[in-house]
Amino acid sequence: MPQVELKPCFLTPKRIQLELPLFVYLPGMDGTGELLRSQTAGLEAGFDVRCLTIPRKDLTSWEELSNNVLDLIHAELEKSSQRAVYLCGESFGGALAMKVAVNAPQLFKRVILINPASSFHLRPWLDWASRLTELVHPCLYDLGALGLLPFLAFLPRICRSDRQELLKTMRSVPPETVYWRLSLLREFHVDQADLRRLIQPVLLIAGVYDRLLPSVSEIRRLANILPNSKAVILPHSGHACLLEKDINLYEILKENNFLENRTEVMSGITVKDSVS
Numbered sequence: 001m002p003q004v005e006l007k008p009c010f011l012t013p014k015r016i017q018l019e020l021p022l023f024v025y026l027p028g029m030d031g032t033g034e035l036l037r038s039q040t041a042g043l044e045a046g047f048d049v050r051c052l053t054i055p056r057k058d059l060t061s062w063e064e065l066s067n068n069v070l071d072l073i074h075a076e077l078e079k080s081s082q083r084a085v086y087l088c089g090e091s092f093g094g095a096l097a098m099k100v101a102v103n104a105p106q107l108f109k110r111v112i113l114i115n116p117a118s119s120f121h122l123r124p125w126l127d128w129a130s131r132l133t134e135l136v137h138p139c140l141y142d143l144g145a146l147g148l149l150p151f152l153a154f155l156p157r158i159c160r161s162d163r164q165e166l167l168k169t170m171r172s173v174p175p176e177t178v179y180w181r182l183s184l185l186r187e188f189h190v191d192q193a194d195l196r197r198l199i200q201p202v203l204l205i206a207g208v209y210d211r212l213l214p215s216v217s218e219i220r221r222l223a224n225i226l227p228n229s230k231a232v233i234l235p236h237s238g239h240a241c242l243l244e245k246d247i248n249l250y251e252i253l254k255e256n257n258f259l260e261n262r263t264e265v266m267s268g269i270t271v272k273d274s275v276s
Contacts, residue, residue, distance in 0.1 A: 006055040008068045010076070015044055018080035021109065021260060023047035024073060026093030026100070028117075028240070029181055030169045031058070038162065039242050042250035046259055047086065050076060052093070056173055059180045062188070066099040073107065084109035084260055088249075090242060091117045091213075092181060095188050102194040110258060111202045115210055115239050119218035120185040157236065157244040166243060195225045202229040203258050207237030215239070232256060 010024075011033045023043055027033045033051030043049050052069060060068070073085060087108045089097025094116025101111050158166070204222055206215035219231045232252060234241055241247050253259055 006058070008052055008054045008058065008065065008072065010050040010072050011053050013040060013044065013049055017044070017048040018083075020046060020048045021084040021086055022073070022076055023049045023086045023088065024069075025049065025051045026069065026087070026089040026096045027052060027054075028091035028093055029178065030173055031056070031092075031177075031181075032169055032172070035166065035169060035240070035243060039247075039249045042248050045250060048083075057177060059177065062096070062099050062184060065096055066103050069096070069100050070104055070107075086110045086112065088112040088114070089116065090114040091239065092185065094118065095120075095185065098190050098195070101198055102190055105198050105200075108200055109260070110200060111198065112205065112253070112258075113202065113219070113222070114205045115207060115213060115215040115241065116204075116218060116222070117185050117213060118188060118190070118222075119213045119215060120188060157238070157246065158240070159245055162243045162245075166240060192225050195222070196227060199227055201258065202226045203253070203256060204229055204231040205234065205241070205252065206231070207234045207239060207241045209237060210239040210241075212239045230256060230258075 025033060025036050027035065031052075031054030033053040036049075036051050040049055040051075050072075052072070054065070058065075077083075077085070085108050087097050087101060087110070089095070089100075089112070091114070094113040095118045097111065097113060098116065098118060101108055202222075204219035204226075206219045208216060210216070216233055219233075223229045223231045234247070237244055237247060242249060
């Protein structure tokens with residue numbers, strides 16, 4: 001029997017709310033979308049939430065991934081076309097969100113980038129280490145995932161069950177897929193001219209204790225390029241900030257006037273503490 005080729009799809013929550021704005025979340029390197037679940041209940045107060053999940057053995061290009069995401073969004077809008085679309089990307093998904101947004105700039109009402117991995121090239125040791133991973137024997141892969149955990153998350157702010165879930169999710173991705181997605185990040189590029197054409201509000205979120213990427217520097221850089229952007233710095237958060245018990249993404253959006261029918265004029269950089 002021929003093998004069925006799987007494509008990215010949306011995880012659909014139990015609550016379908018077609019009358020609300022569509023909130024599309026693009027996940028980090030794991031590609032599962034499952035790690036957003038601690039934020040889903042809060043987001044559902046104002047959004048119809050969809051989480052992208054990428055097949056574990058997906059080895060497609062940025063262009064193919066971007067087109068797949070756009071196809072999924074258009075399929076959702078066929079069910080209810082007269083509603084706004086919020087695009088949110090975290091880490092690897094932040095880089096993907098930038099690719100998606102510049103390919104369809106008129107489609108999105110708002111864009112949210114959280115510790116975007118577009119800064120990957122700014123850490124030379126990451127580029128070097130990512131190439132070395134291809135030499136690591138698969139038997140040592142699980143041990144490597146455990147060693148990477150303190151870089152991915154500020155562990156004191158994440159409960160034990162979520163730490164275990166993060167580690168389990170990291171280990172669920174095959175080594176060859178990790179190598180491929182790292183290679184995508186090494187070659188990632190978006191023209192500044194294309195970013196400047198994104199005139200909708202863009203919220204840039206970064207954790208000061210991100211030990212994996214220079215996320216604060218990256219959102220400052222992006223804030224100087226994107227014409228209608230605002231940067232929110234989380235002074236006590238790490239890379240996987242959405243897993244932290246004191247972080248509520250919906251409240252961050254609300255407090256920064258990022259929900260529909262609120263002020264859309266945004267500029268400068270706000271130093272923002274965690275919200276409960």
